[in-house]
Amino acid sequence: MRHIILDTETTGLEWRKGNRVVEIGCIELVERRPTGRTFHHYLNPEREFEPGAQEVTGLTLEFLADKPRFGEVADEFLAFVDGAELVIHNAAFDMGFLEHELSLLGERYGRLRDRVTVLDSLELARQRYPGQRNSLDALCRRLGVDNSHRQLHGALLDAQLLAEAWLALTAGQGEIGFTAPERGAASRGQVVVPVAPSGPRPVLVVPDEDRALHLARVEAIRGKAGRSLWDLVDVADEGTIAATA
Structure with a gap:
C-alpha cells in the first residue's frame, strides 16, 4: 500500500476568499515505511498574506517572490501523488486549497480526488480520542512523538510529524527514522529522508x-x-x- 503524508501552508484560512497555497510537503510511505521520496516546494502565491497567517508559517512575500507558482509544479506534484492514499490532518482544509489551485489552471487537470483516495487523520483521532484535543501538536504529545523542534508551521516538517503520529495512532509504531537528509540529496525541491532499517524488530526478553x-x-x-x-x-x-x- 502506498501512502502520501501531505501538508500545506497557505496565505489564509479560506480558499473561497482567494487565499493560495505557499508550501506543499509530502512524504511517501510504502507498506508503512518511508521510501526516502518526498515532494517539497515553496510557492509564490501572487497575493498578500491574511493578518496572522504570516506569523504562523514564518514565510514572507520577499522569500516567496522568486519561488515557482503552483502551475509550474502541478505536473510534478500530480505525478508524485497519483494513485496513492493521501493522509492529511484536517483533510477538508488542504484538499479544498489543492482542488482550488488545480481549478485555476483549467479543466485539463481535473480533480485531485479523481486521482487519489484520502484518509483524514483528524477524523481518525477524534474517533480514537473523543472529547479531547486532537491537533497535530496534541497528538504528538499524546503519542510520544517529539515535536520540540516545531516552533513554526512548515509543510514538510508537519508531514514528518504527521507520519510518525499516524503510524503510532494506527499501529503503535511511532519511530520511523526521520533524520537529517543525506548530504547532496536535495534536488529541485526534493529531500531524501533516510529509511528506517527493514530488518526484524528486536525480541524482548523478560526476566x-x-x-x-x-x-x-x-x-x-x-x-x-x-x-x-x-x-x-x-x-x-x-x-x-x-x-x-
Whole structure:
C-alpha cells in the first residue's frame, strides 16, 4: 500500500476568499515505511498574506517572490501523488486549497480526488480520542512523538510529524527514522529522508521474576473477566513473549 503524508501552508484560512497555497510537503510511505521520496516546494502565491497567517508559517512575500507558482509544479506534484492514499490532518482544509489551485489552471487537470483516495487523520483521532484535543501538536504529545523542534508551521516538517503520529495512532509504531537528509540529496525541491532499517524488530526478553508477576496478574484478570487481552499472545521461548495478533 502506498501512502502520501501531505501538508500545506497557505496565505489564509479560506480558499473561497482567494487565499493560495505557499508550501506543499509530502512524504511517501510504502507498506508503512518511508521510501526516502518526498515532494517539497515553496510557492509564490501572487497575493498578500491574511493578518496572522504570516506569523504562523514564518514565510514572507520577499522569500516567496522568486519561488515557482503552483502551475509550474502541478505536473510534478500530480505525478508524485497519483494513485496513492493521501493522509492529511484536517483533510477538508488542504484538499479544498489543492482542488482550488488545480481549478485555476483549467479543466485539463481535473480533480485531485479523481486521482487519489484520502484518509483524514483528524477524523481518525477524534474517533480514537473523543472529547479531547486532537491537533497535530496534541497528538504528538499524546503519542510520544517529539515535536520540540516545531516552533513554526512548515509543510514538510508537519508531514514528518504527521507520519510518525499516524503510524503510532494506527499501529503503535511511532519511530520511523526521520533524520537529517543525506548530504547532496536535495534536488529541485526534493529531500531524501533516510529509511528506517527493514530488518526484524528486536525480541524482548523478560526476566523470570517480572514474567511471574505478569502471569499472576493476567490470571487474576481472567478470574474476574473470563479472559484477558494477553490471551491474544503466545508465550514463546522461556522468558520471551511474542505477539501473534
